[in-house]
Amino acid sequence: MQAPFGTWTSPISANLVAEAANALLQVSVRDGTLYWLEMRPTEGGRYVLVKHDGQPRDVTPAEFNVRSRVHEYGGGSFTAVDRGAYFVNFSDQSLYHVDAERVVTRITQTEGLRYADCDAHPHQTLLACVREDHRGDGEALNTIVGINTGATETVQDTVLWDKSDFVAYPRFSPDGTQLAWISWDHPNMPWDHVQLWVAEVSAAGLLENVQQLNTGVDESILQPTWASDGTLYFLSDRSGWWNMHRWKGEATNPAIQPVHALEAELGDALWGLGSRFFALTSDTTALVSYHRNSTQTLALLSLTTGDLEPLDLPFVSFHSLAASGNKAYFIAGRENLPAAVVELNLDTKAHHIVHASGERAVADGYVSRSQPVSFSTASGETAHAYYYPPVNVDYSAPEGERPPLMIVMHGGPTGSTSPGFNIAKQFWTSRGIAVMDVNYRGSTGYGRAYRNRLQGTWGVADVQDAIAATEFAVQQGLADPQRLLIRGGSAGGFTVLAALASSGVFAAGANYYGVSDLTVLARDTHKFESRYLDSLIGPYPAEAEIYTARSPINALDSFSSPLITLQGLEDEIVPPNQSEKIFNALVNKGVAAAYLTYAGEQHGFRQAESIISSLEAELYFYGRVLGFEPAGELPAVDIVNLPQD
Numbered sequence: 001m002q003a004p005f006g007t008w009t010s011p012i013s014a015n016l017v018a019e020a021a022n023a024l025l026q027v028s029v030r031d032g033t034l035y036w037l038e039m040r041p042t043e044g045g046r047y048v049l050v051k052h053d054g055q056p057r058d059v060t061p062a063e064f065n066v067r068s069r070v071h072e073y074g075g076g077s078f079t080a081v082d083r084g085a086y087f088v089n090f091s092d093q094s095l096y097h098v099d100a101e102r103v104v105t106r107i108t109q110t111e112g113l114r115y116a117d118c119d120a121h122p123h124q125t126l127l128a129c130v131r132e133d134h135r136g137d138g139e140a141l142n143t144i145v146g147i148n149t150g151a152t153e154t155v156q157d158t159v160l161w162d163k164s165d166f167v168a169y170p171r172f173s174p175d176g177t178q179l180a181w182i183s184w185d186h187p188n189m190p191w192d193h194v195q196l197w198v199a200e201v202s203a204a205g206l207l208e209n210v211q212q213l214n215t216g217v218d219e220s221i222l223q224p225t226w227a228s229d230g231t232l233y234f235l236s237d238r239s240g241w242w243n244m245h246r247w248k249g250e251a252t253n254p255a256i257q258p259v260h261a262l263e264a265e266l267g268d269a270l271w272g273l274g275s276r277f278f279a280l281t282s283d284t285t286a287l288v289s290y291h292r293n294s295t296q297t298l299a300l301l302s303l304t305t306g307d308l309e310p311l312d313l314p315f316v317s318f319h320s321l322a323a324s325g326n327k328a329y330f331i332a333g334r335e336n337l338p339a340a341v342v343e344l345n346l347d348t349k350a351h352h353i354v355h356a357s358g359e360r361a362v363a364d365g366y367v368s369r370s371q372p373v374s375f376s377t378a379s380g381e382t383a384h385a386y387y388y389p390p391v392n393v394d395y396s397a398p399e400g401e402r403p404p405l406m407i408v409m410h411g412g413p414t415g416s417t418s419p420g421f422n423i424a425k426q427f428w429t430s431r432g433i434a435v436m437d438v439n440y441r442g443s444t445g446y447g448r449a450y451r452n453r454l455q456g457t458w459g460v461a462d463v464q465d466a467i468a469a470t471e472f473a474v475q476q477g478l479a480d481p482q483r484l485l486i487r488g489g490s491a492g493g494f495t496v497l498a499a500l501a502s503s504g505v506f507a508a509g510a511n512y513y514g515v516s517d518l519t520v521l522a523r524d525t526h527k528f529e530s531r532y533l534d535s536l537i538g539p540y541p542a543e544a545e546i547y548t549a550r551s552p553i554n555a556l557d558s559f560s561s562p563l564i565t566l567q568g569l570e571d572e573i574v575p576p577n578q579s580e581k582i583f584n585a586l587v588n589k590g591v592a593a594a595y596l597t598y599a600g601e602q603h604g605f606r607q608a609e610s611i612i613s614s615l616e617a618e619l620y621f622y623g624r625v626l627g628f629e630p631a632g633e634l635p636a637v638d639i640v641n642l643p644q645d
Helices: 014-019 423-429 448-452 461-475 491-502 518-524 532-536 544-550 576-589 608-626
Strands: 023-030 033-040 046-052 056-058 078-081 084-088 095-099 104-106 113-120 126-133 141-148 157-161 166-172 178-184 195-201 207-212 221-226 232-236 243-247 278-280 285-292 295-302 308-310 317-324 327-333 340-345 351-356 371-376 382-388 405-409 434-439 484-489 508-512 563-568 593-598
Touching (some): 014 423, 023 327, 023 340, 033 078, 046 351, 078 113, 166 221, 178 221, 285 327, 295 317, 405 491, 461 491, 518 544, 563 608
Parallel strands (some): 405 484, 508 563
Antiparallel strands (some): 078 084, 084 095, 095 104, 126 141, 327 340
């Protein structure tokens, strides 16, 4: 059937997107038992701990939500131990234990304390955890604490390390005699300047003879992990790329040594605590995932020779790697299917799907596969993206018509996008709207130099790359230059606003909880990101003029494109006042604008009702402002200043 782009009937409804939006997180294996965390929009967006012992079984009862709020982004919310697990419950941020019979016991009792990224001592009833203390005035205090889970009286935290602004990855050595961790201080982020530490653990569970292993200058370190022979492995980008390094701790060989040299990234930006980018499968081999030229590959890395053995697997992304015996486990992104937990036999290299994040609900005829592209930026450098053409087996467009193009800007901004199947993208492409998902300068996956290109240029380089992506698409005949859209959330929402405020390229935009006033953000955000803008913009208030100049709220003169803004009312990272300010300013200026808020939502929508409402509202908005009729019944959205037909 022939029909204009954007009007195609699609089997991928907003309801289906919500139903299929289960997110898989944090795979772990303990004594052969596999665990993972699953986010379920249809259960109010709660996070459920699941184990697999022949079939998936929920570990945590329905009244628990396994989610930490340390750094607000959380991560590292559970730790598997013998016959059970420790986990953080979202509502009170306390630490709990669940046993093999699903009996839950509360471990910590003090209000105002948050926990994450715990590790269990191999011999003692001792946990080492990241703790964030919100009991006092001013900034929260981040420390490593020891928790004696075998205490007969009220469990008390013992502060083990409190000499830095941030900490992560406390990890006991296999014999329990040492603890490793990383730290960083304001104004740095964990991908800037990071210190690696090792200390001896006394019989009382305290730290002695603390040793800093690196200078912590121009080096990001991730995932310190002990091998059974006492060697400490970790990722360092001292070469310009996150590669594997080791520290043996011997008097005759005290230096950090590279395991291999590869112009590819084995790590990623540490937004969520507990992230695992490699798994030691023995004292001589590691399972690693590396990103090169917009392609991600799983491989076995020899720890003795540095040789890589790429594995031929039908997946496009890999994260949360774990290993036990001759089996490895990971979360795999697929081109045309939802993400899945995968088991890999390390002897035969055979794999099988343990659990998928959703049943297959989309036929191949409606699935758009990613096409990696690179394009020149305004400064003559190269940026990267994944292009998704419109695909719907039931439709074709009138001859000569080019599709609307949606530019998608990921959050972070030091984050990245991957080519794994994302049903929300298919929601658009199956309706006849092309998608260009941009890894603009500043994104991870392309080395430290590429990541640093956004330093001092946020609101400039990312906007240039969004526009350059549209120019590339138009030149290639992939997009209608009159129907260019831009969409983004959080930092990506800021880029949406900055692009609309500084150019007339885009016909409309969708801003999900984006930053409109950089000055307010610098004074009003949470600890983890409170100095992030020092590197992205400049120190505040010394560079207050730049903050003012780059804030979209102060650059409305050329802002004429319609905008829909969507905001969670409990967002602590980008508070609702950011969205309210830009909406009210556009209304006063006479620009077509819509504003939807969602109770109970924070930074990112997790409830099925919010996912459905926001997608349908965005589609309705584009139809009205671009002048096409989307298929199906959509709830009307109040669009202020929309010209009457």
